[in-house]
Amino acid sequence: MNKLESYMERNLGMVLDEWGCLYLKFVSPGHAGVPDRMILTPGGHVVFVELKQEGKKLRPLQVYWQKTLRRRHFAAFVVSDKDSARKCLGYVNEVLRQEEDAVEKERLDRYDF
DSSP states (O other), X not given: XXXXXXXXXXXXXXXXXXXXXXXXXXXXXXXXXXXXXXXXXXXXXXXXXXXXXXXXXXXXXXXXXXXXXXXXXXXXXXXXXXXXXHHHHHHHHHHHHHHHHHHHHHHHHTSOO
């Protein structure tokens, strides 16, 4: 992992930790090409992240896993620069907002008004 890639990884981790998410290294023995990281939100959503050096392409097995996860309705992102990091974080932020809306609705539903 080069310096820029580790910088992106560290910064993503700091933001996600502040937001209450778990940002875990994902290793799946026997399944080469799976994404590097998993984001677990407080509400139970899973987001997969493949970190790539800027300008580098995904290997064929990484492409396969990105497509496979997305076909199964998992969020899967490739983060290689600030724009792709912001896109991933924007998605997580929206998921967190929806989770919070659901919690608020649940709190309000307890009352019979």
